[in-house]
Amino acid sequence: MNSIWEYANPRKFMATSAFLLPWTAGLAALCLVTGLVWGFFFTPDDFRQGSTVKIIYIHVPSAIMAVNAWLMMLVASLIWVIRRHHVSALAAKAAAPVGMVFTVIALATGALWGQPMWGTWWEWDPRLTSFLILFLFYLGYMALWEAIENPDSAADLTSVLCLVGSVFAVISRYALLFWNQGLHQGATLSLDKEQNISNVFWYPLVIALCGFGFLFLALVLYRTQTEIRARRLKALIAQERMG
Amino acid sequence: MSLRVENLACARGPAQILAGVTFAVAPGEALILRGANGAGKTTLLRTLAGLTPPLAGTITAAPDAIAYAAHADGLKAQLSVAENLAFWAGAFGQGDIGPAVEAFHLGPLLDRRAGEMSAGQKRRLSLARLLVTGRPIWCLDEPTVSLDAENVARFAAAVTAHLAAGGSAVIATHIDLGLPAAQTFDITPFVAKRIRADDPFAEAMG
Amino acid sequence: MIALLKRDLMLALRAGGGFGLSLAFFLIFATLVPFGVGPQTGVLATIAPGILWLGALLACLLSLDRIFQLDWEDGTLDLIATSPVPLEGLAAIKALAHWLTTGLPLVVAAPVLGVLLNLPGAAYPWLVASLLLGTPALSAIGTFGAALTVGIKRGGLLLSLLVLPLYMPTLIFGALCVVRGAAGQEALTPLLLVAGITLGSLAILPFAAAAALRVNLR
Numbered sequence: 001m002n003s004i005w006e007y008a009n010p011r012k013f014m015a016t017s018a019f020l021l022p023w024t025a026g027l028a029a030l031c032l033v034t035g036l037v038w039g040f041f042f043t044p045d046d047f048r049q050g051s052t053v054k055i056i057y058i059h060v061p062s063a064i065m066a067v068n069a070w071l072m073m074l075v076a077s078l079i080w081v082i083r084r085h086h087v088s089a090l091a092a093k094a095a096a097p098v099g100m101v102f103t104v105i106a107l108a109t110g111a112l113w114g115q116p117m118w119g120t121w122w123e124w125d126p127r128l129t130s131f132l133i134l135f136l137f138y139l140g141y142m143a144l145w146e147a148i149e150n151p152d153s154a155a156d157l158t159s160v161l162c163l164v165g166s167v168f169a170v171i172s173r174y175a176l177l178f179w180n181q182g183l184h185q186g187a188t189l190s191l192d193k194e195q196n197i198s199n200v201f202w203y204p205l206v207i208a209l210c211g212f213g214f215l216f217l218a219l220v221l222y223r224t225q226t227e228i229r230a231r232r233l234k235a236l237i238a239q240e241r242m243g
Numbered sequence: 244m245s246l247r248v249e250n251l252a253c254a255r256g257p258a259q260i261l262a263g264v265t266f267a268v269a270p271g272e273a274l275i276l277r278g279a280n281g282a283g284k285t286t287l288l289r290t291l292a293g294l295t296p297p298l299a300g301t302i303t304a305a306p307d308a309i310a311y312a313a314h315a316d317g318l319k320a321q322l323s324v325a326e327n328l329a330f331w332a333g334a335f336g337q338g339d340i341g342p343a344v345e346a347f348h349l350g351p352l353l354d355r356r357a358g359e360m361s362a363g364q365k366r367r368l369s370l371a372r373l374l375v376t377g378r379p380i381w382c383l384d385e386p387t388v389s390l391d392a393e394n395v396a397r398f399a400a401a402v403t404a405h406l407a408a409g410g411s412a413v414i415a416t417h418i419d420l421g422l423p424a425a426q427t428f429d430i431t432p433f434v435a436k437r438i439r440a441d442d443p444f445a446e447a448m449g
Numbered sequence: 450m451i452a453l454l455k456r457d458l459m460l461a462l463r464a465g466g467g468f469g470l471s472l473a474f475f476l477i478f479a480t481l482v483p484f485g486v487g488p489q490t491g492v493l494a495t496i497a498p499g500i501l502w503l504g505a506l507l508a509c510l511l512s513l514d515r516i517f518q519l520d521w522e523d524g525t526l527d528l529i530a531t532s533p534v535p536l537e538g539l540a541a542i543k544a545l546a547h548w549l550t551t552g553l554p555l556v557v558a559a560p561v562l563g564v565l566l567n568l569p570g571a572a573y574p575w576l577v578a579s580l581l582l583g584t585p586a587l588s589a590i591g592t593f594g595a596a597l598t599v600g601i602k603r604g605g606l607l608l609s610l611l612v613l614p615l616y617m618p619t620l621i622f623g624a625l626c627v628v629r630g631a632a633g634q635e636a637l638t639p640l641l642l643v644a645g646i647t648l649g650s651l652a653i654l655p656f657a658a659a660a661a662l663r664v665n666l667r
Contacts, residue, residue: 010443086443136614143610147601150256156664157597161611164593164657168615171646175618178642179625228444235444238257242436292531295667311531315524319456321463326456333452334532376532 008085010228017221024221028214035208043200055113057205061212063106066134069099069216073141074166077159087224089155090231092162093145094223098216100138107131126176133172137165151231245269246291246308246380246411251300253283253290254439259298260286262435266428268411270379273402273422276415278430284415285314287430288382291413298439310378312386316369320358324349324368327357332375343374346401347394362389370398374405381405381412387420395420450538453529457546467515471508471551472558478504479562490567497566498576498627504562505555505580506616509587512551513612514605516543516595517662526599530666540658541651544585544592552584568631575630579643583623586647589654590615596658600665619646 007013039057076092079085110128111121122128144161148154251264260283268274276284289295291302292311318327328340328349344350347367357365366389373381381402387395399420402412406424414420438445461468482500486492520526529539559580560573568576594612598604626639 133614133617136610140607140611140614143607144597147598147604147607152257153600153664153667157661160657160661160664161597164654165615167653168618171618172614172621175621175642178639179621231444234257235438235442238438239445242258242438289527292527294527294530307533309531311528313524313527315527317524317528319460319523319525321460322456326459330452330456331528331532333455334529334534336533372528 005083005085008083008087010087010232013087014225014228017225021218021221021225024214024218028211028218031207031211031214033211035204035206035211039201039204039208043204050116052113052116053201055109056201057208059106059109059113060205061209062102062109063131064209065212065216066099066102066106066131068213069095069102070134070137070166070169072220073099073162077162080155081159081163086155086231087228089159090227091220091224092158093155094227095216095220096138096142096145098219098223100135100142102212102216103131103135103138107135124180126173126180129176129180130173133176134169137169141165151234245304246413247301247303248291249301249303251287251290251302252298252435252440253286253295254298255283255286255295257439257442259435259437259439261430261433262299264300264430264433268380268413270409270411271406271424273406273412273414273425275420275422275425275427276413276430277417277427278415278434282430282434284430285384288313288384288413288415291382298441304380308378309380309382310373310376312369312373312381312383314384314388316365317372318357318365318368321356323354323356324360325353327368328371328375331372335376335378337375337377340371340375343371346374346404347371347397363391363394366390367394367397370401374401379410381410381414383412383414383416385415385417387416387418450534450542453534453539453542454546457543458549461546461550467512468550469554471512472554474511475504475508475555475558476562478507479565482566493567494569494631497563497568498572498631499624500566501559501562501568501576502580502583502620502624502627505552505559505584506587506620508555509547509551509584509591510609510612510616512547513591513595514598514608516547516592517599518595518604521599521665526662527666530662536659536662537655540592540596540655540662543595544588544651544655544658547592548585548588552580552588556580556584568627571633572627572631575636575640576627579623579626579640582640582647583619583643586619586643586650587616589647589650590619593654593658593661596661596665599662619643622646 007016036057040054043054045051045053073092073095076088076095079088080092107128110131114123115121141158141161144158145154148157246268248267249265252262253260253264264287266274276287278284286295288311290297292309294311322330325340328343332338332340344353347370349368349371352360352364357368360368370386373383387398390398395418399422402414402420402422405412406422479500482496483493486496517526520529530536556577559576563573563576591612594608594615597611598608601607622639622642626636626643629636629639
């Protein structure tokens, strides 16, 4: 029977991912080029924001993927904790730096966008602040992976951290909403992008979003392959040493 | 209280250390573990104590029957001998530290802080802890390190008394304790150092 | 478990146990703030709630790596793991002992430091209440972080990196409670939210900490 858990076997995963990788990478390149070129050069300027609005094609997809990467790590951690599939733990490890880079891109493009729009690089807006916190969670998660020598222990401990961290991340999200509303009563500076966007901007945005999704997938597949090879190498060295 | 070990495989980190270990210790019996340094005596004892999960095989003993004593003494330097013992007695739900003090001749040291004692005195205190656990099966890792001849004899007497009372012991040691009902168990034939079988990265990959 | 709590308290109070260090740090931290921001009472009164909560949080953080590290190094943790005390109970007791020796003194000292920082009179009950209800969460979260990093040499810095993001909701609601109390606004909601976080942390984190300890003891 073809069960999805077969892919938990490293060899099976290597074969499948070797097949999938060129396709996801190709799709990522295709969607990214189409979406970004369309978005940057073939959409009108916003009547209020001018051409700065076009940063949306990078900002929004990277922000969405930053959150999705953490969700993927959460699912992978759960699979490791419950079924102890090594590939799952390694995929979570592989996704963390990718998710962190997406978070940094979202923060940086947010700052670049915010400067001309709001006249400030940084605003303690709940949404912005949430991403800063998410960045810190990624940092802690990766630091814990690095700090522990035994890979199985590292997978266990980072999984526990990911589960507990997720709960606290959700609490933090609501705490931030409560906090900012509590401190200044004025309207939040964040734009509600989804509601006031017209179709002209919407199509390239969706394509760019798909591009970022495929890019994430390709990077995680690639990095998981690397992690598996590193573990294989470790196993070989250990075998060699133990004779 | 008997301890039965069947076909046990033990691992330390990513490596399997021992495989196929099988033995039984009946009440009143002691098992002396022998094996070269690094053979896996500590790993076996940690597995028996339940700290490291076994890779394969079974350990049959009543729940909460095993008392474990490691290389490290597990003493608090800031606490006195009496306080250290009282803590362990409390943790194991036992009340009286008198027999333990008696067996290892700790009476004159009761108010000394553990941090001010010599290595041998600390070891005695650490072994006295076994008596306040009230547990029938002792798993001891090199218990006589830094003990002088007189105190090795005290320790042997304590083990003998424990066996006479129906207890049992698994002791990793290189010296002859002169115990009455002791069988020697050499772990050398069971040493099987290789990458653990449940590591999926050990098999060949494309 | 009572024996464990008694031992931990005794160790903390003995010489070298570190009792009072966190309190001293809290005092110094609050004293240094006016040197940094200037002595204007208006400014100090505005930032006092945040400073006091932040100081308490950092003071808690300082003593976290001692929670399991010393027991780990001298082999006590191995022996406790083989004793009838469940590791979940151990984690809960450790958190309680940490709170009694660190959190509780901070709660007592906070009003005094509030005077130094010109905290408005209306805020004092809220300050004490929010710290009293919030510091147990800090201890519980910290115990979890300490359990994660117990096997790591020089894990103190990593511990801070892991624990501080987890502290954020408690800090937000705790400080907000005092800010609102100082301004005479409704402060009960954030206080209840702090209590909620504490109860949730106490209910869940001992289990997570025990799982982490089990992995580290293997």
